[in-house]
Amino acid sequence: MEKQLKNDAITSRDVDFAQWYTDVCRKAELMDYSSVKGFIIYRPYGYAIWEQIQKHLDEKFKATGHENVYMPMVIPESLFQKEKDHVEGFAPECAIITIGGKNKLDDPLIVRPTSETLFCEHFAKVVSSYRDLPKKYNQWCSVVRWEKTTRPFLRGSEFLWQEGHTIHRTKDEAKHETLMMLDVYNAMGKDLLAIPFVTGQKTEKEKFAGAEETYTVEALMHDGKALQSGTTHYFGDGFAKAFGITFQDQDGKVKNVYQTSWGVSTRLIGAIIMVHGDDNGLVLPPYVAPIQVVIVPIQQAKPGIMNKCHELKERLEKMNLRVKLDDTDRTPGWKFAEYEMKGVPVRIELGPRDLENNVVTVCKRNNHEKIQISIDRLEDEIPQLLATIHEEMYQKALKQLLNSITEVHTYDELKEVVNVKGGYAKMMWCGCEECENKIKEDTNATSRCMPFDQKPFMDTCPICGKKATKVVLFAKAY
Amino acid sequence: MEKQLKNDAITSRDVDFAQWYTDVCRKAELMDYSSVKGFIIYRPYGYAIWEQIQKHLDEKFKATGHENVYMPMVIPESLFQKEKDHVEGFAPECAIITIGGKNKLDDPLIVRPTSETLFCEHFAKVVSSYRDLPKKYNQWCSVVRWEKTTRPFLRGSEFLWQEGHTIHRTKDEAKHETLMMLDVYNAMGKDLLAIPFVTGQKTEKEKFAGAEETYTVEALMHDGKALQSGTTHYFGDGFAKAFGITFQDQDGKVKNVYQTSWGVSTRLIGAIIMVHGDDNGLVLPPYVAPIQVVIVPIQQAKPGIMNKCHELKERLEKMNLRVKLDDTDRTPGWKFAEYEMKGVPVRIELGPRDLENNVVTVCKRNNHEKIQISIDRLEDEIPQLLATIHEEMYQKALKQLLNSITEVHTYDELKEVVNVKGGYAKMMWCGCEECENKIKEDTNATSRCMPFDQKPFMDTCPICGKKATKVVLFAKAY
Numbered sequence: 001m002e003k004q005l006k007n008d009a010i011t012s013r014d015v016d017f018a019q020w021y022t023d024v025c026r027k028a029e030l031m032d033y034s035s036v037k038g039f040i041i042y043r044p045y046g047y048a049i050w051e052q053i054q055k056h057l058d059e060k061f062k063a064t065g066h067e068n069v070y071m072p073m074v075i076p077e078s079l080f081q082k083e084k085d086h087v088e089g090f091a092p093e094c095a096i097i098t099i100g101g102k103n104k105l106d107d108p109l110i111v112r113p114t115s116e117t118l119f120c121e122h123f124a125k126v127v128s129s130y131r132d133l134p135k136k137y138n139q140w141c142s143v144v145r146w147e148k149t150t151r152p153f154l155r156g157s158e159f160l161w162q163e164g165h166t167i168h169r170t171k172d173e174a175k176h177e178t179l180m181m182l183d184v185y186n187a188m189g190k191d192l193l194a195i196p197f198v199t200g201q202k203t204e205k206e207k208f209a210g211a212e213e214t215y216t217v218e219a220l221m222h223d224g225k226a227l228q229s230g231t232t233h234y235f236g237d238g239f240a241k242a243f244g245i246t247f248q249d250q251d252g253k254v255k256n257v258y259q260t261s262w263g264v265s266t267r268l269i270g271a272i273i274m275v276h277g278d279d280n281g282l283v284l285p286p287y288v289a290p291i292q293v294v295i296v297p298i299q300q301a302k303p304g305i306m307n308k309c310h311e312l313k314e315r316l317e318k319m320n321l322r323v324k325l326d327d328t329d330r331t332p333g334w335k336f337a338e339y340e341m342k343g344v345p346v347r348i349e350l351g352p353r354d355l356e357n358n359v360v361t362v363c364k365r366n367n368h369e370k371i372q373i374s375i376d377r378l379e380d381e382i383p384q385l386l387a388t389i390h391e392e393m394y395q396k397a398l399k400q401l402l403n404s405i406t407e408v409h410t411y412d413e414l415k416e417v418v419n420v421k422g423g424y425a426k427m428m429w430c431g432c433e434e435c436e437n438k439i440k441e442d443t444n445a446t447s448r449c450m451p452f453d454q455k456p457f458m459d460t461c462p463i464c465g466k467k468a469t470k471v472v473l474f475a476k477a478y
Numbered sequence: 479m480e481k482q483l484k485n486d487a488i489t490s491r492d493v494d495f496a497q498w499y500t501d502v503c504r505k506a507e508l509m510d511y512s513s514v515k516g517f518i519i520y521r522p523y524g525y526a527i528w529e530q531i532q533k534h535l536d537e538k539f540k541a542t543g544h545e546n547v548y549m550p551m552v553i554p555e556s557l558f559q560k561e562k563d564h565v566e567g568f569a570p571e572c573a574i575i576t577i578g579g580k581n582k583l584d585d586p587l588i589v590r591p592t593s594e595t596l597f598c599e600h601f602a603k604v605v606s607s608y609r610d611l612p613k614k615y616n617q618w619c620s621v622v623r624w625e626k627t628t629r630p631f632l633r634g635s636e637f638l639w640q641e642g643h644t645i646h647r648t649k650d651e652a653k654h655e656t657l658m659m660l661d662v663y664n665a666m667g668k669d670l671l672a673i674p675f676v677t678g679q680k681t682e683k684e685k686f687a688g689a690e691e692t693y694t695v696e697a698l699m700h701d702g703k704a705l706q707s708g709t710t711h712y713f714g715d716g717f718a719k720a721f722g723i724t725f726q727d728q729d730g731k732v733k734n735v736y737q738t739s740w741g742v743s744t745r746l747i748g749a750i751i752m753v754h755g756d757d758n759g760l761v762l763p764p765y766v767a768p769i770q771v772v773i774v775p776i777q778q779a780k781p782g783i784m785n786k787c788h789e790l791k792e793r794l795e796k797m798n799l800r801v802k803l804d805d806t807d808r809t810p811g812w813k814f815a816e817y818e819m820k821g822v823p824v825r826i827e828l829g830p831r832d833l834e835n836n837v838v839t840v841c842k843r844n845n846h847e848k849i850q851i852s853i854d855r856l857e858d859e860i861p862q863l864l865a866t867i868h869e870e871m872y873q874k875a876l877k878q879l880l881n882s883i884t885e886v887h888t889y890d891e892l893k894e895v896v897n898v899k900g901g902y903a904k905m906m907w908c909g910c911e912e913c914e915n916k917i918k919e920d921t922n923a924t925s926r927c928m929p930f931d932q933k934p935f936m937d938t939c940p941i942c943g944k945k946a947t948k949v950v951l952f953a954k955a956y
Contacts, residue, residue, distance in 0.1 A: 042548035067525075070528075147579075
């Protein structure tokens with residue numbers, strides 16, 4: 001009945017990246033499939049990663065003045081249709097409730113694909129004076145978007161996310177909010193996930209349905225594809241006009257509010273897997289890891305071993321570390337493979353010889369380095385080790401990201417980058433959707449963003465030859 | 479534009495309890511209605527109460543060995559129908575998705591009214607050996623049950639809850655889990671909500687669809703009605719048989735698992751309102767209150783006042799208290815009414831004379847007592863005061879609960895209790911559903927539970943005259 005060494009069964013990353021990804025999702029026990037396509041089960045280990053992300057972001061949201069709320073999971077079709085661009089963007093993906101309590105519904109209900117319309121309807125009711133502004137709300141929930149092609153965490157018919165929705169007295173305040181929340185996401189990537197993002201603004205073609213401006217954080221996966229990992233939207237007063245969200249300002253005039261929304265989702269779990277993972281499975285950045293340290297006893301029947309292991313666990317937990325002691329009767333070899341597959345950042349081994357020398361053997365998941373640490377110095381060494389691992393993982397990902405951005409001067413160069421080399425083709429662009437469409441048709445790459453650093457390096461767009469106005473990054477993307 | 483004193487507009491509790499309840503829900507800004515009946519908006523102040531409940535319970539769940547997961551929000555009709563009693567209980571309340579991505583679905587999807595079937599399907603896939611047991615899972619989510627009559631927090635077509643689902647190797651272990659989680663709920667009532675519960679087992683008629691045994695914590699509302707506030711269910715191996723959740727035991731035999739589920743919902747917010755509230759609005763128990771202390775400056779333009787208020791706020795926040803300083807230009811009178819309506823447990827007033835004497839004036843929301851506290855002793859006095867308020871609120875509610883349980887010896891006495899006096903009629907019962915049905919038809923009261931303390935006080939059931947076997951509490955309920 002002994003479970004097989006789990007990483008025997010993993011496809012190599014470089015042989016079949018898609019299969020490797022699915023293998024890791026399943027064998028690290030992050031998720032399981034349900035009987036409905038595109039609706040996955042978040043198993044304890046996968047959900048625990050999401051809880052760490054929630055905890056981190058929820059604190060940042062509150063520190064920046066946001067409050068959590070909960071809106072209904074359903075939107076009447078009639079309400080959903082109020083903002084024209086928005087409904088066009090989402091209508092093809094809607095799941096619709098037509099029966100409630102055995103009766104056919106007169107106004108069918110859309111299961112929320114996103115909640116702008118619900119927030120707008122509520123804002124219109126509760127705001128009347130400039131004194132009521134700003135409202136800075138967030139909600140944690142799941143949304144449903146009917147997808148044809150689905151992949152665990154990356155694209156699902158249901159996924160977990162947070163959606164922030166804010167309204168403001170002035171355009172400037174709303175724009176500031178939009179960029180501030182992008183900073184929050186960017187910092188979360190660096191500090192929690194050890195993932196460097198490329199940040200910038202989406203083109204007209206790629207922006208959110210109903211937004212005036214969309215900003216994005218984009219991560220680079222190991223296979224050279226980009227993953228949109230979080231977006232923030234500035235709506236101007238478009239929704240305010242459609243939904244009548246007005247307030248009387250201090251000068252006595254009635255005005256429209258300016259609005260934003262922003263979100264990240266369980267897609268971030270996909271990003272963690274594909275940025276950091278290796279052929280032994282998941283590699284988790286220490287601060288998002290549900291288990292930061294696993295203690296594996298060697299020859300656990302020998303006197304003193306288990307006692308000392310329990311002591312180590314207690315001491316590390318007192319440091320607020322997340323620690324697991326595996327005291328099952330599996331072999332050490334099985335345990336090593338298990339926690340490698342699960343990407344636990346630090347493994348501590350303790351055997352009779354270690355005990356004798358008052359040391360533990362410590363193995364770093366990210367690069368398989370083994371070191372010995374004096375048991376007396378555990379409280380100093382382990383937190384420092386986690387910080388080192390985080391930094392090493394971030395620097396490795398950053399190096400890969402920087403190497404993946406290639407300036408292109410001709411259409412052929414762009415094709416070479418997105419089709420062969422991988423990563424981002426940095427191109428001077430005329431600003432026309434036609435050129436974006438052509439690139440997409442020819443190569444399947446899309447414009448990921450216009451990075452904030454807009455240093456021009458050519459005068460003309462290599463696609464159409466017209467005057468170039470923007471630096472844009474193109475890449476294939478999930 | 480000055481907002482009216484809010485409690486001007488509240489109906490008195492004793493004039494119209496139902497209207498008072500709705501007034502409090504709206505004017506304390508706990509919730510708002512959406513455009514779909516039965517689907518409410520949890521506004522920041524209401525949602526923050528739920529977050530406190532979540533935080534408290536989530537810690538207890540994890541401390542008792544549970545892990546969080548997330549299951550899909552939809553259940554295929556075919557899956558839902560696998561357990562006969564279960565589907566019969568829930569079918570009339572289902573909301574059904576029949577269209578996804580513009581296409582009619584072959585197997586319509588029920589929006590989860592509860593997730594036993596989803597957990598069962600998953601358990602059957604991931605459990606094969608006794609080594610895989612127990613699985614102790616919980617999820618935080620919303621569920622949808624199509625209700626004809628809806629009231630904020632008490633009965634909604636969508637509500638927020640947690641649902642625990644566990645499977646075990648033995649009957650005893652599952653039964654232990656069922657009662658342990660009832661204890662967790664009961665302790666949460668006492669320690670967090672300052673609400674004493676009556677606890678016991680549901681009768682056959684009142685138990686959960688598909689359960690062998692259902693246990694309940696029941697709270698008593700100010701108007702003498704009961705509110706079922708949390709339930710735990712022991713399923714035996716009924717679901718295991720229907721879904722094929724088997725495991726190979728240590729003795730080599732293949733066996734069914736034994737199962738439980740348990741849940742509490744945002745209904746608890748309704749309980750808090752109706753147990754503790756008064757004619758000035760909400761009265762929040764200190765440990766669940768989103769704002770525990772509000773600081774109201776008096777004559778805030780006078781020198782030193784605002785500086786000192788900020789200092790007090792900082793000092794209290796260092797004690798991990800949740801503190802709000804209202805530095806808006808509203809009048810103190812407006813602020814007093816506002817935070818009374820919102821039920822903030824402690825109000826600290828600081829005016830020029832207080833500042834001169836190095837004291838603050840402190841007002842307790844639960845009984846309007848005013849005391850003076852030396853500013854130097856704030857760190858000692860305020861946490862103590864919160865503990866006192868909690869204890870006073872609990873003892874008051876306990877006294878009311880104990881006074882509300884009336885032993886009845888005849889059917890007339892029972893009618894008198896449930897129709898006139900209010901509260902629980904404690905009756906010796908024969909065990910027949912016919913008698914429960916008769917009581918419900920005649921009085922609209924239902925059996926709330928068979929309390930754990932089963933000290934008999936009569937030999938016959940006063941309804942049918944047959945031999946009495948159980949002590950049962952009957953009451954009208956929400």
